Amino acid sequence: MSDDDDFMADSDQEQYDFEYEDDDEPADGDVDIENKYYNAKQMKTEDPEAAIEEFLGVPKLEDQKGDWGFKGLKQAIKLEFALQKYDDAVIHYKELLTYVKSAVTRSYSEKSINNMLDYIEKTANDSTAYRCMEEFYSLTLETFQATNNERLALKTNVKLAKLYLDKKDYSSLSSKVREIHKACQREDGQADPGKGTYSLEAYALEIQMYAEMKNNKRLKALYQKALTVRSAVPHPKVQGVIRECGGKMHMSEENWKEAQSAFFESFKNYDEAGSMQRIQVLKYLVLTTMLMGSTINPFDSQETKPYRNDPRISAMTELVDSYQRDDVHRYEAILKENSDLLEDKFIAENIDEVSRTMRTKAVLKLVAPYSRFTLAFISKHIKIPVSEVQDILGVLIVEKKLKAKIDQEHGTIIVDNAENAEQIQRLHDWTSAMSDLWSTVLNDSEGFKPDDTQSAPSSYLMSSTFDAPISTGPLRTSGGRLRPPKGGKGGKVSAWG
Template sequence: MASTIPITMMLTRQGAHDVENMYYTAKSKKEDDPGQALEEFRAIVDQETERGDWGFKALKQSTKLLFLTLHRPTDALASYIKLLTYTKSAVTRNYSEKTINGILDYVGGGKGGVVEVDVLERFYAATNEALEEAKNERLSVKTNLKLAKLWLDRKEYGRLQKIIRELHAATRAAMDSEDQSQRGTQLLEIYALEIQMHNEMRNVKKLKEIYNASNNVRSAIPHPRIMGVIKECGGKMWMGERQWSLASSDFFESFRNYDEAGSPQRIQVLKYLVLANMLTGSEVNPFDSQETKPYKSDPQIKQ
């Protein structure tokens, strides 16, 4: 087995001008020797005289290694906080936003093993602090929407309600400065989270209130998955009230939107649609429509 060259010697031999080679050498070791790769990424950052693109890339790789491979979330957080200082001037706004989104996606995606809630919360708090300093309200809202989804998935309803209040406040504050379609789209995303929360908490009165509010949003271009969520919960609400026709209508809209979004949830909602249609006593076959016809023989529907 070849001996590892000391990092300081690599720096002396190659000099700062060869930092690109150092970066790709470190990157090539990520799978076979993540500890050594991490050390070499850190060396790139340590030798910088001023924050630059390669230091940012090295911190990005370090954060990912620490969180996903080495399962050291607290150390990953420290690396991430340092990375955020580079977003002020070392890299472009688009690149920094893409990197932040990517990191928060895997941090909140459950791929790093068991992570304490407080550590997760600090990732988002550090992000929002940096975004507030950069006056990037749009990405700040997007970050809080990710955090809200994380708390919903973890059934952290107290934390979720706090974030939802902050999101509503940010949306109201942006009424004059943003175009109405962007505000409406944002509002529907918040409502979708609230509707899911109240559905899980069996808070029917609040669920209906938010559902009705979502139907009153006119200027919006939401992602079809968001409408799939809202209409699915609406269908369940109507089922609880024995309003079979309204339930059938909402389940169809939910299915159509989930199908457009490519979401596997479309199959479950299609089952709900079949049930609601049976309860209406209607003789109309739910598989006669252009949208549902391809799923008529799907084995999952017959389960």
């Protein structure tokens, strides 16, 4: 592994733990310079301050700028950035950039600079570090635009645009994105197929910006445009970002089906990229499944099945299970036990709709047998505030899903059984007609009349008429006819909590 490769190390690793150079790295050499360089690397963990001085002494030993001086400056800058000595890091980065014109090869300098920018992007964690990053990017652009290194200039512009997004500097981001798109066009204004990847990354950043601004109209237009880019071979994480933003856009429009599809594609891309964001997007996928009212378990697919028992999403797994079983009490308990779920702003904004659906279904199921009941009765059994019970019942009445009236003064609900009585009367008339039809068929039809050689006793015909196994549910027979159960209008009872 070269000294550049340690830029890509995970953030939880020792930030000073840089690997030694491979033997095939450029290695001119004066033995004293080489010894000074490796002596500095030995010191970097125990005494990073002294290591910086030692690394900075390497270029001074060279008669002219060369590989060892370049590598010494790189190590010093990394240590200075890690120790938050940002002003010193900028000064020495300016010096480092003077080496790229002639002291080192173009490919080696490009790889080294790009990896260094990746490293500081991962290491920066406060506003001062972000200002230093912005200066690094600006200096890099000036250098590589002057040397006509268009590829590294584009990469740096994308990084700078990402920094503006993190800082929520939307004005600078918009300007930078326009610059990137223009650089990705040929002289005739058509898209340059060789630069489609950078163009797509710019779309991803712009889409994230409009998602944060909640400008759905502009977001939708860019999302559709990004999906039509065919010349790019982007990193799957970029596609994951685009699809995730598209899913959130569809959610805001209550287009659950398209949202589910977008989140699923986003999850697959993040999973391929090895991004931890796949866990969060999988939670969004589960949330969308509940909003759709789907009975299909989102963990049945080949891609999501390995995460079914992942402890990071166990709460969402239990939540969708209780939702599909209409178990409102378990659903509420899971939300209460896993309050961290609501720390995600997107989940917090959309889970209320799921909770409302769960509670509405629970209310309808609870009041079904009753002709009158109190708000307190519902509140007690479903364990939600009386005010919310009243809101739910109000919506059900307005939407004509419940024929009832609310007595706010006494906090009672009286179900209007007129419609129920009418339905029962229609059912009574229908069963009466059916009884007459059966009687006519059995008594008068030629197929049921006894012939001269074999006659059936009249008692058999009578028993056939009255005892035929007609499925009538709660209705009872009386004199060969069917009638509703005693109690007449629905047989409902009251619940006073």
